[in-house]
Amino acid sequence: MNEQEVDAVIVGAGALGASIAYHLSKAGRKVALVERGAIGSGCTSATYAGINVSAKEGGCYLKFTLDASRLYLGIEDELDADVEYYNQGSHALVVERESDWPAALRNVEELNRVPGINMEVLPTPKAQLFEPALPKWIQGATFCPVDGFLNPHKLVNAYVRAASRLGAIVQTYTEVREIEVKSGVVQAAVTSSGKIHTPLVINAAGVDAPSIGRMVGASIPVVPAHGQVITTARVRPFLRYPMRGLVQKRSGNLFVGTTKKYIGPTHEVRPELLPGAISKALRLFPFLCEAPAVRIWVGVRPWPIDGLPILGPVSGVKGFLVAATHSGITLADMIGHVITDLVVHGNTSVEIDHYHPDRFKGDQLSFVTKMFGNMQVLEPRLFA
Numbered sequence: 225m226n227e228q229e230v231d232a233v234i235v236g237a238g239a240l241g242a243s244i245a246y247h248l249s250k251a252g253r254k255v256a257l258v259e260r261g262a263i264g265s266g267c268t269s270a271t272y273a274g275i276n277v278s279a280k281e282g283g284c285y286l287k288f289t290l291d292a293s294r295l296y297l298g299i300e301d302e303l304d305a306d307v308e309y310y311n312q313g314s315h316a317l318v319v320e321r322e323s324d325w326p327a328a329l330r331n332v333e334e335l336n337r338v339p340g341i342n343m344e345v346l347p348t349p350k351a352q353l354f355e356p357a358l359p360k361w362i363q364g365a366t367f368c369p370v371d372g373f374l375n376p377h378k379l380v381n382a383y384v385r386a387a388s389r390l391g392a393i394v395q396t397y398t399e400v401r402e403i404e405v406k407s408g409v410v411q412a413a414v415t416s417s418g419k420i421h422t423p424l425v426i427n428a429a430g431v432d433a434p435s436i437g438r439m440v441g442a443s444i445p446v447v448p449a450h451g452q453v454i455t456t457a458r459v460r461p462f463l464r465y466p467m468r469g470l471v472q473k474r475s476g477n478l479f480v481g482t483t484k485k486y487i488g489p490t491h492e493v494r495p496e497l498l499p500g501a502i503s504k505a506l507r508l509f510p511f512l513c514e515a516p517a518v519r520i521w522v523g524v525r526p527w528p529i530d531g532l533p534i535l536g537p538v539s540g541v542k543g544f545l546v547a548a549t550h551s552g553i554t555l556a557d558m559i560g561h562v563i564t565d566l567v568v569h570g571n572t573s574v575e576i577d578h579y580h581p582d583r584f585k586g587d588q589l590s591f592v593t594k595m596f597g598n599m600q601v602l603e604p605r606l607f608a
């Protein structure tokens with residue numbers, strides 16, 4: 225059997241694992257990035273890839289997200305790659321009914337409590353100055369200037385190329401099957417192509433984070449959430465800014481969606497779960513009824529049961545770190561920095577106390593995990 229020795233094995237080459245591999249390599253660590261499929265073939269291949277600040281609720285997580293989004297400002301120079309980074313903002317909400325204004329205004333007020341977000345309220349007709357295609361009959365829109373987008377395929381490959389240039393070993397089509405632990409200390413990762421001796425395994429396996437956790441006896445409560453998007457044929461350019469659930473790409477194609485449904489780890493296409501997004505797009509822009517759908521794609525979102533990232537060491541096992549989250553495109557670069565801080569310095573100046581893997585304990589953990597489990601088994605359509 226082929227055997228190697230590295231400072232760290234990273235399980236999973238999605239956005240998170242690739243970023244961690246790059247940042248750790250840059251810090252001088254010898255890493256092996258081990259991926260069961262192709263680079264970025266998990267959820268990272270099926271994402272909207274919004275640098276999404278405005279969709280967060282307020283507080284620490286919003287601040288963490290804003291700080292994460294700012295790290296992308298220099299990403300193309302840093303990785304020496306075009307990742308189609310766009311940072312001109314997005315329409316956070318398009319308000320159709322007068323009765324929805326109070327909630328939209330509360331949302332803006334809440335988000336603006338974090339300095340630097342600078343959400344704007346655009347009552348009609350101001351909304352149309354921003355976005356001439358919006359119809360006159362809407363009440364207005366809110367706008368988040370710090371939202372952005374990038375190309376996730378280019379991002380993940382750019383991280384991996386940059387990590388490789390710094391000496392990282394990248395093994396694709398290789399599965400991590402076992403983690404050897406002796407007296408509570410990680411010794412090695414056993415893969416489908418050999419054993420890698422290492423004192424550190426970093427679990428960046430996305431929706432499979434729980435199964436990697438089980439290899440060391442740790443419970444990582446991430447559940448699969450079905451995310452689905454429609455791509456239309458090219459239409460004439462009409463949207464200046466992305467909006468939630470409707471984005472026009474440079475090519476003219478539209479992304480319409482998306483969903484977040486707890487129906488198990490399935491990639492099955494379920495168009496019946498998308499009517500809200502489709503009808504909203506058609507209400508706002510009726511001419512889109514002429515735009516044929518050319519593709520529907522599904523990604524299985526890694527969803528921590530409380531919606532917050534799971535970052536850091538697991539008590540009781542020395543040499544095992546977890547990096548699992550939704551919004552993993554928005555947060556990938558930040559998480560690469562944070563995990564590298566933890567490995568190199570043993571701590572980080574970034575506020576991550578709320579994201580500790582040990583926060584899920586006892587009754588709460590078993591209750592919520594069971595609840596999600598039952599959702600999948602009992603009645604998927606109940607949650608549509």
Ligand SMILES: Cc1cc2nc3c(=O)[nH]c(=O)nc-3n(C[C@H](O)[C@H](O)[C@H](O)COP(=O)(O)OP(=O)(O)OC[C@H]3O[C@@H](n4cnc5c(N)ncnc54)[C@H](O)[C@@H]3O)c2cc1C
Pocket residue numbers: 235236237238239240241258259260261262263264265266267268269270271272273274275276398399400401428429430431432436450451452453482483522523524525526547548549550551552553554555
């Ligand atoms: C429709 C949709 C829209 C989304 N929109 C956004 C958005 O706008 N903004 C945003 O920030 N996020 C968005 N997300 C979420 C985001 O895409 C994910 O959070 C992110 O891609 C997760 O990255 P990851 O690296 O953690 O996981 P993945 O990309 O899933 O990577 C994990 C990798 O681990 C590998 N793996 C698993 N087990 C093993 C093993 N035993 N051995 C070796 N390899 C293994 C898998 O093959 C996989 O490639 C969206 C998701 C979906 C589905």
